Amino acid sequence: MHYTCPLCKTENKIDADFNIVEYVCRSCSNLIDISKNTSTKVVKKPIESVVLEVGQKGIINEVEYSVAGIIIRKYGSDIFWREYYLKDYKGNNAFLSESDGHWVFLKSIHKEDVKRKSWNSLVVEFNLLNYRRYETTECHIHSAAGFFEDALDFGLSTYKEYVNGTQMISEEKSNGETQYFFGQHISKYKVKKAFKIQNLPNYTGIGIVQPYYVNVKQMINIFCVAALLICLLQLYVYTTRTNYPVFEQKIKFEDVKNKEMVSKSFTLSGGSAPLKVKVYSGVDNSWANVQLSLVNESTNEIVYTSKDIEQYHGVEGGESWSEGNTTEEFNLCGVSSGKYHFLISAERQEPLFSNDSSSASVSEGGVTITKDPSGFINVVNSNTQESVSFGDLKTLENDQSSFGSLIRKTFEGKNLDSLLNVKPLPATPEPATDTNSVDIKATWLPVSFWNFSIVLILMTVLVIGCYWGRHLFNVSKWKNSSNSPYPQS
Structure with missing residues (x-):
């Protein structure tokens, strides 16, 4: 469909089929009444953190939507949030609401499906779930763009938001009518992927239907399965291990x-x-x-x-x-x-040497000569406490040092070979003692329950920590609400 602005003659197009009552000219920003083809007023162009464009297409939950209109609502003097009006190929409505980087995907629901406990109750029921009122907000349209099937009400509108976890019921009173919307948190990354957007507003604070960072129930289910597998593995190891x-x-x-x-x-x-x-x-x-x-x-x-x-x-x-x-x-x-x-x-x-009982020795003049069965000669001067070892007797006899001279002078005329004649002992195995042997013992370690226990303890601590963290998260989420279910300090 396309419409030509009666004022600036700019052609305004949208690839959607629904009954349009008003549209905002993309060039001169005049709000055009279709039935009269005249301008009812000039509206501001939405520029405050707007990331989608009129006519842009995106797929959410396997349904393709076109952005039919954009409205920026203002609360107080400086609080804004953005509403994107979406249409699928059948003409069904859906809405994307973004505030402080937090996104909610909404659809219209029948008033009769929302049940109140009493006329002044803070709780409403929808599809057997209770929703607690978060806040009542009065706002007005600050700027707008696109095509609309209902006339825009620039007067004061009242929003009541009821929250249950990541879901909400939004009650809008505008132009004397009351409408209800069911909304769910939608990740900004899902919006970015759906509409192929390069940049999105950053998160600020905690959104009223923002989920906790961890799905605690899912984590408990995973941990329970993991704990069961660990227990079965531990039982297998315990029953099959050779512990000796x-x-x-x-x-x-x-x-x-x-x-x-x-x-x-x-x-x-x-x-x-x-x-x-x-x-x-x-x-x-x-x-x-x-x-x-x-x-x-x-x-x-x-x-x-x-x-x-x-x-x-x-x-x-x-x-x-x-x-x-x-x-x-x-x-x-x-x-x-x-x-x-x-x-x-x-x-x-x-x-260094061994004083074997089978060794032969001879002493004279303060000099002691010892020959062990292997043929090594050890000479000790008891006066000076010096000692020298020789590989055999011939080496000793040919030694030209002072030690050799002392031995020849001391044992002059004596046959050292006959004095130190020691028959080699038959080769007998030396008994193993602590000093000439090593004891080696290898043990297949018994089953340890330490790793098993520490994993279960860490899992339990992590679950408790996530529960506590989720409590603090929800307290922070509700701190801006006058109807918080948590005590406010």
Whole structure:
């Protein structure tokens, strides 16, 4: 449809089919009465934060609407809100109301569907829901644009708004008539997408039907399902977990020196969990190192770790001190079920020498010579407390140092080889002791209820926090209402 302004001859078009009574000329802003084709008055152009244009199309809830008219209403001296009159292709009405960046989508409803509890009640009922009166507002039309099927009333209009969560009932008394509208909050992003708008007014404050930031009921439903799944998972882990030591062995350092030992296999069953490893060696003012590789026999995946065991002590300045420990513990995290074995290697700080009972020694003139079964020669000058080690007796006899001269002078004419003739002992395994071995113990950790409990506690705290936050949100929403259901401080 198109109309030509009788004053400025500007053509005004709209792609909609409904009975138009008045329109505002887009050029000269005269309000034209269609029946008389004359101007009834000049109205202001709507410019205060208007983001839609007359004739603009958009899809809301799968229905295409055209913007038929725009009205800006004014309350007091400086409070404005915008009303966009919409028409679908069947000529049905809908409205978009925007105030302080908050949007409401409204449709007309029959007066008979709105029930009052009493003539002065603050509550009305619609579709079995109660709506509490938020405020009564008196306003007038400040500016307008577009096409209208009813004559605009520039006199004082009275609005009563009744609210229930994100829904509202709007009662408008204008020109001696009362109309009712049912409105719901609509996201500004949905409006932006529907009409393909680049920019929208920013939020200010809290809208009277603005939803809380979190859907608490939906969150509770999700948390309940999550809690049930967590409980079932915890039950599964608890009933399938093998909760006992899976590997324990004492290993001599000499058996794994410069090589790896393959341990016996062990099986882990149940859900993934840490494997706790404890290593012990009786180090004393020395150190030891243990290297472990956990091998999954099904996938050949290897987890490598290395741990130092150190223990030192002494006396300094008359005070005893100590540091380190003979025991170290660590976890291999996230080990899944399956069949495993360890690859083990270890080493320790070797002692300087050993006073083996099978060693031979000879003393004369304050000089002591000791030969151990391996052939090493150790010479000690008891007068000076100096000591020197030689790889064999021949090296000692050929030594040209002062030590060699002292020995030749002291044992002149004596056959050191016969004096220190020690037959090698047969090779017998050295018994494993705390100092020459390391104890390794691996434990498949028992089920921990800590993570299970902390998740449930956090979920509960979050729900309580959201309930409290929603209460504060609603208190803030109703603070500008004279009919607030919340005590006002």
